[in-house]
Amino acid sequence: MIAEAYGPSGHEHIIREVIRDEIKSLADEVRVDALGNLIAHRKAVGATPRKKVMLAAHMDEIGVMVTHIDEKGFLRFASLGGVFANTLVGHRCRFENGIIGAFGQEKKNSSRTETQLDKMFIDIGARDGKNSPINVGDAAGFWREFTDLGDRMIAKTMDDRIGCAVLIETLRQLKKSPHEIFAVFTVQEEVGVRGATTSAFGVQPDVAIAIDVTDTGDTPESNTMAVALGKGPAIKVKDSGMLAHRGVKTALITAAQENKIPYQLEVLTGGSTDAMAMQVSREGVPAGVVSIPTRYVHTPSEMVDFDDAQNAVKLLVAFLGKPIKLD
Amino acid sequence: MSAKDFLQKLSEATGISGYEHSVRELMVEAFRPYTDEISVTPAGNVIAIKRGTRDPKSKTPAPKVLIEGHMDEIGLMVTDIERGLLRFTQVGGFDVRVLLAQEVIVHGKQPLRGIIGSRPPHVLTDAEREKVIPMPDLFVDVGVPEDKVRDLVSIGDPITLARQMISLKGNLVAGKAFDDRCALVSVVEALKHLATLKHSWDVYAVANVQEEVGLYGAMTSTFKINPDVAIALDVSHADQPNSTEVNAVPLGDGMGLAMGPNIHPLVHKKLIEVANANEIPFKVTAYAGATGTNAWAMQVVQAGIPTGLIDIPLRYMHTSVETLNLNDLERIGRLMALFCAALDEKFFKELRGDQIESEKENPKKGREGGRRRKKAKR
Numbered sequence: 001m002i003a004e005a006y007g008p009s010g011h012e013h014i015i016r017e018v019i020r021d022e023i024k025s026l027a028d029e030v031r032v033d034a035l036g037n038l039i040a041h042r043k044a045v046g047a048t049p050r051k052k053v054m055l056a057a058h059m060d061e062i063g064v065m066v067t068h069i070d071e072k073g074f075l076r077f078a079s080l081g082g083v084f085a086n087t088l089v090g091h092r093c094r095f096e097n098g099i100i101g102a103f104g105q106e107k108k109n110s111s112r113t114e115t116q117l118d119k120m121f122i123d124i125g126a127r128d129g130k131n132s133p134i135n136v137g138d139a140a141g142f143w144r145e146f147t148d149l150g151d152r153m154i155a156k157t158m159d160d161r162i163g164c165a166v167l168i169e170t171l172r173q174l175k176k177s178p179h180e181i182f183a184v185f186t187v188q189e190e191v192g193v194r195g196a197t198t199s200a201f202g203v204q205p206d207v208a209i210a211i212d213v214t215d216t217g218d219t220p221e222s223n224t225m226a227v228a229l230g231k232g233p234a235i236k237v238k239d240s241g242m243l244a245h246r247g248v249k250t251a252l253i254t255a256a257q258e259n260k261i262p263y264q265l266e267v268l269t270g271g272s273t274d275a276m277a278m279q280v281s282r283e284g285v286p287a288g289v290v291s292i293p294t295r296y297v298h299t300p301s302e303m304v305d306f307d308d309a310q311n312a313v314k315l316l317v318a319f320l321g322k323p324i325k326l327d
Numbered sequence: 328m329s330a331k332d333f334l335q336k337l338s339e340a341t342g343i344s345g346y347e348h349s350v351r352e353l354m355v356e357a358f359r360p361y362t363d364e365i366s367v368t369p370a371g372n373v374i375a376i377k378r379g380t381r382d383p384k385s386k387t388p389a390p391k392v393l394i395e396g397h398m399d400e401i402g403l404m405v406t407d408i409e410r411g412l413l414r415f416t417q418v419g420g421f422d423v424r425v426l427l428a429q430e431v432i433v434h435g436k437q438p439l440r441g442i443i444g445s446r447p448p449h450v451l452t453d454a455e456r457e458k459v460i461p462m463p464d465l466f467v468d469v470g471v472p473e474d475k476v477r478d479l480v481s482i483g484d485p486i487t488l489a490r491q492m493i494s495l496k497g498n499l500v501a502g503k504a505f506d507d508r509c510a511l512v513s514v515v516e517a518l519k520h521l522a523t524l525k526h527s528w529d530v531y532a533v534a535n536v537q538e539e540v541g542l543y544g545a546m547t548s549t550f551k552i553n554p555d556v557a558i559a560l561d562v563s564h565a566d567q568p569n570s571t572e573v574n575a576v577p578l579g580d581g582m583g584l585a586m587g588p589n590i591h592p593l594v595h596k597k598l599i600e601v602a603n604a605n606e607i608p609f610k611v612t613a614y615a616g617a618t619g620t621n622a623w624a625m626q627v628v629q630a631g632i633p634t635g636l637i638d639i640p641l642r643y644m645h646t647s648v649e650t651l652n653l654n655d656l657e658r659i660g661r662l663m664a665l666f667c668a669a670l671d672e673k674f675f676k677e678l679r680g681d682q683i684e685s686e687k688e689n690p691k692k693g694r695e696g697g698r699r700r701k702k703a704k705r
Contacts, residue, residue: 206369217407224414224463226407226482237483238404238418243345243540245370249483265482267406269416284370284547 002164003146003155006096008063008139009080009191012036014096015059019164019185026171027183037199038185045176051324054182054205054285055170055316056196056274057163057212058189061156062298063141064093064122066134073126075101078117080139081190082271085115087299094143099124099133101140142300151306152229158302160189162292163211166309170316177320189274193241196274200281207248207286207324208278211312213302214239214266214291225268227293230305232262233312236289241272242279247326248288255319261311266291286326290315330512330660331653333357334492334500337508341432341487343402343418344540347371350398354511354534361518362532372548373398373534377518379527390675392667393531393554393632394517395545395621396510396561397538400503401645403467403486405433411473412466413441415486419539422645424459429647430489433469435480440489441469490647498579498653505649507538509639509656510560516660517667524668528555538621545621549628555675556594556633558666559622560659562649563612563638574612576640579652581608582659583638589618589626591633593678598635601666607658612638633678637662 002022007015016038024030027040038059044050062081069075088103095101101122109119122140126132142156155161167183174181182203186195189212200208214234217225227234235252236244256263268291279287290312295303328336342350351373358365358375365375381389401419408414413433417423426443433439444467445460467486471479492502514532521530531552535544538561549557563583566575576583584598602609614636617623622636637659642650 224407224409238345238416241541242543243418243537246346246348267404267416267483269406279370280543280546282547283551284368284372284544286369 003157003161006094006141007059007061008065008141009060009188011096011139012059012187016185019059019168022168023171023183026168033199033202035195035198036187037195039199039203040171040183042171042177042181042183044178044180046178051179051206052182052204053179053320053324054184054200054203054208054278055167056184056186056199056208056210056278057167058160058186058195058274059164060187060190061141061159061161062190063139065139066122066136069129069132069134069136071129073124073129073132075122075124075134077122082298083117084298085117085120088120089115091300092143093122093140095134095138095140097133100143144300152303153306154301154303156300156302158292158294158304159213159297160211162213162294162304162309166211166292166312166316169313170320173313174317174320178323179320181320186274193272193274193277196277197281200278200285204282205278205285207326208275209248209287209316210273210275210278210289211316212273212289212291213294213297213304214268215271215297216293216295219295227264227266229293229295229303230307231264231293233308233315234264234266234291234293236266236268236275236291239268239272240270241276242287244275244288245279245286245326248286251324251326252288252290252315252319255322256315259314259318261314261318263315264293330516330656331500333515334509334512334653334656335502337511338492338502338504341434342399343404343485343487344399344537345418346434346485347398347536350508351534354398357515358518358532361515361522368548368551370544370547371536372544374548374552375532377521377530377532379529380525381527389527389529390670391529391531391552391554392670393533393549393552393557394514394663394667395533395535395557395559396514397507397535397544397621398511399537399539400487400506400508401539403431405480405482405484405486407482408473408476408480409466411471411476412468413480414466415462417462418485420645423462425646426462426465427460431467431486432489433467433480434485434487437479439469439471439479441467444468488647495650499650500653501648501650503647503649505641505651506562506644507560509562509641509651513560513639513656513659513663516657517663520661520664521667524664526668526670527672528667528670530667535621542621542624546624546628549625549632553629554632555678556635556670557622557625558594558635558637558663559620559625560637560639561620562641562644564644565640565642567642574638576610576612576638578640578642579654581610582640582655582662583612584609585612585614585618585622585636585638587614587618588616589614589622590635594633594635597669597674598662598666601669602662605662605665607662
């Protein structure tokens with residue numbers, strides 16, 4: 001359900017309510033900050049020393065925003081987040097009011113091999129541009145239904161609704177923790193980790209973990225990357241925006257090893273996560289990432305392995321259940 | 328320890344961005360004899376404080392000046408293991424042209440010596456021979472068979488260049504990671520000089536992490552300190568054949584005192600005043616935008632920090648044979664000490680002058696401003 005919900009960057013109000021319903025019984029306090037981040041606070045159980053741990057999964061999805069409506073009713077658009085033009089042809093998008101449009105491209109100015117966003121448009125089936133049900137500034141997400149393939153699943157928004165699902169399930173399975181936990185469902189990750197920037201400033205955590213997707217190197221003729229679907233959640237070492245804190249990385253590895261949870265180590269050469277913003281908040285926060293290996297990231301058909309998601313939950317529950325040592 | 332010996336120690340220590348722990352230990356040790364308090368932030372930055380000689384009866388705390396250099400060096404990181412050989416990516420921006428045939432250390436379960444190899448010239452096409460070999464076509468060979476490599480090396484293990492510092496003629500030295508550990512030598516030199524000077528401001532000597540990957544260390548340590556003036560010390564391109572003359576500072580003839588939107592004009596003016604008064608040679612360097620140094624990050628921390636930047640002349644940046652003149656480092660240390668000692672109440676007021684003026688003109692706004700300042704101060 002959370003995979004199909006509407007929520008392009010800056011327009012997270014619908015997905016936020018869906019998640020709020022899921023978590024309100026799982027936290028001591030749930031609030032929404034000025035930017036729209038959904039913050040669930042769980043108090044620590046037991047004696048000190050406790051740490052304030054912030055967990056972040058982003059609610060927003062990549063999408064498009066209407067910039068111009070022509071007299072025939074075709075919509076020109078800009079991207080919200082990293083949209084690859086070649087993944088749009090033949091696909092559909094859906095606006096907040098439920099209207100669905102097809103992506104088309106200028107035949108004269110496009111080829112089958114090369115596609116550019118500014119040579120594309122959205123066709124909502126309008127006869128003309130008068131009284132368009134869509135306004136300039138309206139945002140749409142991709143529109144594809146969630147598909148269960150058995151071991152693996154496809155959805156338009158695994159990035160990062162799978163992270164949201166893992167975080168919700170972690171709150172559910174984590175019966176008690178010696179740490180004070182702030183589970184934050186952030187906004188605007190895809191346009192520059194903006195929700196995590198402000199929520200981390202507000203929460204002021206001692207340790208921060210982002211839960212997000214990562215690329216894989218396990219498809220035909222893929223780039224070199226030692227991450228594959230089904231081999232466990234990936235513990236991040238580096239991506240193009242940050243280096244995971246050495247102590248946090250080691251603590252996550254130890255939690256996986258002690259509980260016999262399969263894991264992979266991740267060096268991602270393109271892309272980053274909310275952890276990038278959290279680690280430089282205020283005086284600096286030791287930060288790491290638990291990644292869900294995902295094929296076809298930033299396309300309308302992102303694929304993850306169900307076991308990887310479940311093992312990510314186990315890993316987080318194990319990590320949060322014990323004192324965290326950062327050496 | 329002499330500046331040269333200390334530079335050698337720092338240069339040969341290993342610590343890519345995010346993995347600065349061995350350099351951090353050296354810095355804590357180096358700061359200790361000359362400072363009153365030392366702490367390490369959650370991000371791993373070292374902050375050492377040398378308290379000023381402010382009148383103890385003074386009700387306001389002493390102003391703070393921050394001088395910094397960064398501890399991290401650019402390096403490589405294992406991305407995959409293929410038939411016993413290691414694929415890698417880079418941390419920070421190497422000069423990829425010179426990676427082939429370097430000797431390296433892979434920081435696995437134990438440090439492993441290795442070399443960077445690629446396909447030999449004999450099997451390349453003419454077109455391939457003309458090109459710089461892209462990083463995905465390079466690999467590290469540690470000489471261990473595939474089954475053993477996986478026991479010793481993990482994805483994400485750091486790799487550093489293996490290079491010992493060498494002395495050239497004329498007080499020049501060459502080695503790796505002078506960017507920016509040579510600045511830390513100057514910071515320590517400044518503290519040594521300061522021991523013989525009287526200074527009323529508190530001096531914060533900072534060794535930052537993670538400059539090469541986004542100025543992250545400086546952002547956070549500066550937030551914690553919230554100084555009144557911050558000076559970044561970082562390397563810049565020295566004059567050499569085929570270099571552009573813009574901003575190139577001659578090796579062994581002082582330093583660059585940077586100017587531009589990243590630099591507070593009064594801080595710049597003060598640096599020049601102190602240099603001139605003490606006959607320390609310098610050249611003004613101009614940066615129209617981002618300086619690519621920690622000064623850029625520090626300037627916009629908290630409510631804004633008046634920032635200065637010292638350019639340390641260096642040849643062959645981001646290679647394993649970065650070259651500099653030791654005289655420059657000592658001179659920069661001396662200038663920093665004299666600058667810190669020259670900071671007085673008058674300069675503090677001058678820096679704050681605009682705010683005081685606006686309070687006079689608009690008392691209501693001024694009161695609000697005053698309250699904000701007090702809160703931001705401590």
